[in-house]
Amino acid sequence: MKKSIIATAVAAALVLPVTANAVKVAGDALEIYGKIHVSIDASDRDLTGADNSQDFSVSSNSSRLGFKGKHKMGDSGLTGLYKLEQEVSIGSGSAGTFTTRNTYVGIKGSFGQVIVGKHDTPFKTIGSKWGVFGDSVGERRSVLGAKSSGGNTMNQRGQNALMWSNKYGNLKAMVMYSADASDDDKDVVDTKSDTLTSIGVLYKGKGVPFYFGAAYEDWDSLKGSATDGYRIMAGYKAKFGKVGFIYEDISSDSAALDRAVYGLNGVFKLGGGMDIRGQVLVADDSSVGADTGATRISLGLFKKFDKQTQMYAAYGQTDNDANAKYQGVDGGHGDEVKTDVGGTPNSFSVGVIYKF
Numbered sequence: 525m526k527k528s529i530i531a532t533a534v535a536a537a538l539v540l541p542v543t544a545n546a547v548k549v550a551g552d553a554l555e556i557y558g559k560i561h562v563s564i565d566a567s568d569r570d571l572t573g574a575d576n577s578q579d580f581s582v583s584s585n586s587s588r589l590g591f592k593g594k595h596k597m598g599d600s601g602l603t604g605l606y607k608l609e610q611e612v613s614i615g616s617g618s619a620g621t622f623t624t625r626n627t628y629v630g631i632k633g634s635f636g637q638v639i640v641g642k643h644d645t646p647f648k649t650i651g652s653k654w655g656v657f658g659d660s661v662g663e664r665r666s667v668l669g670a671k672s673s674g675g676n677t678m679n680q681r682g683q684n685a686l687m688w689s690n691k692y693g694n695l696k697a698m699v700m701y702s703a704d705a706s707d708d709d710k711d712v713v714d715t716k717s718d719t720l721t722s723i724g725v726l727y728k729g730k731g732v733p734f735y736f737g738a739a740y741e742d743w744d745s746l747k748g749s750a751t752d753g754y755r756i757m758a759g760y761k762a763k764f765g766k767v768g769f770i771y772e773d774i775s776s777d778s779a780a781l782d783r784a785v786y787g788l789n790g791v792f793k794l795g796g797g798m799d800i801r802g803q804v805l806v807a808d809d810s811s812v813g814a815d816t817g818a819t820r821i822s823l824g825l826f827k828k829f830d831k832q833t834q835m836y837a838a839y840g841q842t843d844n845d846a847n848a849k850y851q852g853v854d855g856g857h858g859d860e861v862k863t864d865v866g867g868t869p870n871s872f873s874v875g876v877i878y879k880f
Contacts, residue, residue, distance in 0.1 A: 553593045561585040563875030570867035583859035584614035585659035603632040636690025646698040646724025647741035648679045654757040654770045656789050656801050661840040661871040662822030665855025671780035672810035672848045676855035682720050694729030719744045735759050749778035765791040783810035797828040815845040834877045841870035
């Protein structure tokens with residue numbers, strides 16, 4: 525009988541319209557939530573010696589389904605937490621391992637929150653809070669945290685991670701440690717050959733016009749290379765919208781990742797739930813050598829209909845120096861846009877985002 529009641533509740537929650545982002549099936553103990561983000565893209569990869577006509581693509585962009593909950597642990601003053609989140613592929617139906625996204629169990633009390641599992645590192649979180657194009661073709665991760673030889677690299681989820689976070693007024697502090705961040709030693713005791721330490725702070729409050737964040741991250745072996753780096757971002761919010769700045773400096777045994785990046789972005793409100801967005805990222809030469817930098821520009825028009833539904837048109841272009849190979853689209857956006865050395869890949873996209 526109980527199983528039948530639960531099944532009926534879940535089915536009803538999935539078909540009935542809701543006004544909140546999450547559907548409460550069993551109060552705070554179980555919430556079902558998700559996001560469907562699909563776009564239609566036209567991309568020019570700028571490949572050498574190839575037909576450079578526009579490539580049409582239908583892309584599912586970090587669409588997800590999640591389950592989360594919390595409960596008070598008796599009179600201890602503690603709250604138990606959990607989250608199980610999976611990326612879903614809209615359009616292709618490709619299979620994947622469950623809990624590919626942030627997934628953890630933890631406790632919360634006066635000391636803050638402690639979770640164990642898989643989660644975005646504080647370093648990645650600072651970049652996410654700065655970016656204004658989400659998982660569209662204007663995505664930041666084709667340059668921010670990427671190699672000059674191409675490839676989103678230092679925007680990771682720490683696996684096998686222990687993470688503490690706490691808020692002090694408008695300031696949030698975060699610390700993560702993992703003994704096997706990339707889970708290379710599956711089903712055996714972690715050998716600590718791939719440890720990760722990531723720390724960060726984020727200042728953001730209601731009624732406060734300024735926000736800022738900073739993070740430092742160190743990997744013993746990030747895709748085979750000892751790597752560490754820091755990010756600093758700051759911004760200003762007002763009635764017109766917001767503007768933001770970010771600086772990233774990464775040191776790595778991988779010469780293509782050993783470089784600095786800085787960027788500016790802005791969101792300018794037009795009224796009626798509509799805004800126009802712009803973003804610029806500039807990568808300095810990496811340790812590979814001269815002419816290994818790039819400039820990335822993104823432009824977009826976004827329309828928010830309500831808390832759940834948004835549509836947009838976006839454009840992104842990466843202008844590589846002669847010896848660089850930063851991608852046109854990478855990280856978050858389902859269909860990547862790769863290029864050749866010195867290429868100038870670009871994409872135009874129309875997308876819809878629906879949250880529940």
